[in-house]
Amino acid sequence: MGFGIVMPVLPFWAREFGASGTALGLVLTSYAAAQFAFAPLWGRLSDRVGRRPVLLCTIAGTALSLLLLGLAESLAWILAARLLAGAFAANLGVASAYIADATPPEERTRWMGMLGASFGVGFVLGPAIGGALAPFGYRAPMLAAAALAGVNLVHAFAALREPARHAAPAAAEGRAGALRNPLVRRLCTANFVFSLAVTQLETVFAFFMADRFGYDAEHVAGFLIAMAVLMGAIQGGGMKALSARFRERSLVVAGGALLAVGFAGLPPVPSVAWLLLPLALCAVGRAILQPSLMSLASLASESGARGGTMGAFQASASLARVVGPIAAGLLYDAAHAAPFALAAALVALVAAQARGLPVESADASLAEAAAAPPGAG
Template identity: 40%
Template sequence: MSERRTGSVALGIVFLTVFLDLVGFGIVLPLLPFYATELGASPFEVGLIIASYSAMQFLFAPVWGSLSDRYGRRPLLLVGLFGSAASYVVFGLAQSLEVLLLSRVIAGIMGANIPVAQAYIADSTTIERRARGMGLIGAAFGLGFIFGPAIGGGLSPWGYGVPGFVAAGLSLAGATAAWFWLPESLAVENRARDGIGALSAVTGRARSAVQVLSRKRLREPIGVFFLGTMGFAGFTTIFPLFLDNPLGLSALYAGGMFALVGMVSAAVQGALIGPMVERYGEQANAALGGALLSAGVIAMGLAQSIPATIVSLLAVGVGWGLLAPSLQSLVSRRAMATEQGEVLGVNQSASALARVIGPVAAGWAYGALGPGMGFVAGGMLIAAAAAWVRIMPGREAPASAPPPGGVAE
């Protein structure tokens, strides 16, 4: 199958737009548990508010993917960026848990276009270089985790709402860059004209998932990503609460420590993931990353000091930096060129569902069972994901088109 190469400049622009949007996301990440707690939320309610963002991603990610397969990547990226800016304005104005929840719902809907960016990368790279391309998205996440939490933590002494307005400005900057300089990546002849891409939003999500997950070659890496993400999402939810109690640290410290994880993750994804995948393959790297991530999360539950916490964070950063892009690349490799947006949208929905369950479960465990249990349970889930990908049969070639009325294995 032919692939349309849009060039390094276009990839640089999509990286920039995703990076600016994720800096905005990173700004609110370490603040949200403190913000919600200040407004009267329990640990379980903190988990619910964080989960609302991912619940919307779960519902809308395949919709964005399907629409991008039909209408192109660029317009969907623009809508998501402008919508994210609006959500951060609402976040900055929140004076109640209800308004804070509304801001996260809007952000979840508009942030569900990450699979569109992944599909843009898939359109613009060869199969052999796709892991490097996905590494750009991973690096954008990592850099967003560096600058976003650092900015959010640094601004937190002036109030938890102020960083929201800064995040809105960054999303608008990304939207402006995409508006003027981002070309379309999906050739007209490769756009879907019927089938899944033309279904309504609700039935399209269900039928996409059924059709994609009925194929073992896609179901397995998506399932691994689901388990790993569930554990990691629980970690990111309760970590700020853990810093507050029992360590007694503020949002300023939470921002710095999240930035440390982002720095390590970005270094791994930007410099190491491409050569490591070329030498060892996606599955071996995902298994190694899952093992390191599991060890770091479990060790966090046992940490009783700031130095022990930092060591655990280093393992978390390296582990996530290896695990996430390796699995995303593996899913993309096993999908056909004409269904990249659809399949990556289902993968994003599986990740979003994990980010719904993980925060709620971890928040409940933190409040009911004590701080350590949420970390230990999440680490065990990640260990299961690492074991699964390690024993998974290696079938990386793209699937053939399914016959009428059937599915391709």
């Protein structure tokens, strides 16, 4: 939720210290760049010392970075705070590894969906809180976000227990080690391509709505919040039924197909009313595809190396968020429909590639190999 609180007011806060458009872009990109660098490190560390200590450390670091942002006295201070925030926010891989350790494979997609739904709630409530506090000064939302992160730290300290399946420390493999697994490499590539597609919409949607329909930021935010609510409803509830009936691979294919149709359908819409259909397809497709892809990544590695794998998986998305906005801006300047066309092609590629993915977990494969008689195979 802290990210959602900060983002609507961060550009105005940076402008208070004379930030140009280029400087603001650097501030925003620094967050994703730090996530890319640190996600594999936190994942590997969690394989060594456990998920709980790393999660507590990163939550505490997030609270500190938000406090520093609220106390900033210069643009350089803001940049440093956002770099720190990105580094400590690179714990999604650890959180998803925690869920994978604590859940059986058949329920994993459902709980990955719940993780996604929690982000959706933060995306909806965060901007509302940030906007409500902005009249009290731009420091107020930052300090409120820091306070909420502190509350989260206390709750995590009291509630989190190390998953039983990760009770013993493991030898951690680096990002290169995780990517030596061909299946992990394919899934990280798919996650990069999917995230690159999503950033096209996120980057240019406000420009598209303003140029095409004359909408302002308030109206654009309403559409984004509605999409987040729909995604949260599906990930928080609908994924239970879907994951019980369909394999993750099938859900990735279905989600990619819905996204491809949704992205392709955005540029030619004749009116705002017709815009609701492709946006709904995008929201549903993303809600289905994202947790399913995360679940496949968690199944692709042994439990003792899962943190490193999920860290590399998160890093692939962070890298897309570094280069994606730049590509989207250049394409939009060339032709307003171009970013959406690229996004449609990218998610169609993810759906096509997913058809060939295996569905068995690495732990199950190891158990089967161990149970086989000597010389079998």
